[in-house]
Amino acid sequence: MEEQDLKALSEQLMKPSGERGIEVANMMNENNIGMTVNSIENLELKGNERILEIGHGNAGHLDYLLKKAEKLQYEGIDISELMIQEAVRINKAPIANKQAVFTLYDGTTIPFEQESFDAVFTVNTIYFWSDPAAFMNEIARVLKKGGRFALTFAEASFMEQLPFTKFNFTLYNLEAVQQLVDQAGLTIEKTDLQKEHIRSKTGEMVEREFVTVVIKK
Numbered sequence: 633m634e635e636q637d638l639k640a641l642s643e644q645l646m647k648p649s650g651e652r653g654i655e656v657a658n659m660m661n662e663n664n665i666g667m668t669v670n671s672i673e674n675l676e677l678k679g680n681e682r683i684l685e686i687g688h689g690n691a692g693h694l695d696y697l698l699k700k701a702e703k704l705q706y707e708g709i710d711i712s713e714l715m716i717q718e719a720v721r722i723n724k725a726p727i728a729n730k731q732a733v734f735t736l737y738d739g740t741t742i743p744f745e746q747e748s749f750d751a752v753f754t755v756n757t758i759y760f761w762s763d764p765a766a767f768m769n770e771i772a773r774v775l776k777k778g779g780r781f782a783l784t785f786a787e788a789s790f791m792e793q794l795p796f797t798k799f800n801f802t803l804y805n806l807e808a809v810q811q812l813v814d815q816a817g818l819t820i821e822k823t824d825l826q827k828e829h830i831r832s833k834t835g836e837m838v839e840r841e842f843v844t845v846v847i848k849k
């Protein structure tokens with residue numbers, strides 16, 4: 633891939649838009665489903681809980697999440713208008729049943745009151761947080777006391793091998809995440825390191841290492 637194609641791919645991963653954005657979102661949902669499932673499993677959801685997902689992409693995984701327990705309430709927020717449209721198109725039934733709502737927001741201020749959620753999760757978005765410490769504080773604010781936050785991402789040592797991450801991505805290791813968690817007054821409860829085989833965004837099969845950090849308020 634040429635530099636300009638890598639840059640365009642990176643922009644789509646950060647904020648999908650246009651016709652290409654729909655394709656990129658389908659590919660993300662397929663390629664990242666192992667990470668998303670791991671994030672959801674680590675939340676250990678219980679009946680009647682209210683859950684926030686940050687940066688859901690096309691939310692092709694919502695049916696899976698809603699089967700984890702009875703009467704779950706899901707809220708999804710994303711910075712991409714296209715991803716909100718796609719998530720709404722793909723998830724008509726849970727929206728009609730009032731189990732799911734998708735909301736466009738500015739990527740900075742989470743549009744909910746304090747202590748709104750039992751569980752929060754996000755997969756492959758930390759690379760794009762513009763002010764990571766302030767954003768971790770926002771997550772802490774909307775979590776109920778005793779609430780859980782599953783933060784799923786691939787560490788810098790893996791991500792820096794991917795040619796498109798030199799554009800737009802900020803890469804993290806576990807030490808940097810520990811600092812973000814500490815300054816927000818939260819606690820890391822578990823670090824779940826995983827390996828899987830996937831086809832990379834540029835076509836080759838790669839072994840991907842990723843981690844879900846389970847954080848508690």
Ligand SMILES: C[S@@+](CC[C@H](N)C(=O)[O-])C[C@H]1O[C@@H](n2cnc3c(N)ncnc32)[C@H](O)[C@@H]1O
Pocket residue numbers: 645646647648660661664665667668686687688689690709710711712715739740754755756757760761762
């Ligand atoms: C790389 S995609 C990941 C999508 C999905 N979570 C996955 O892992 O397949 C990043 C998604 O997060 C959204 N996004 C980027 N920055 C965000 C932010 N600060 N807050 C919420 N969503 C964000 C993008 O619009 C996109 O839908």
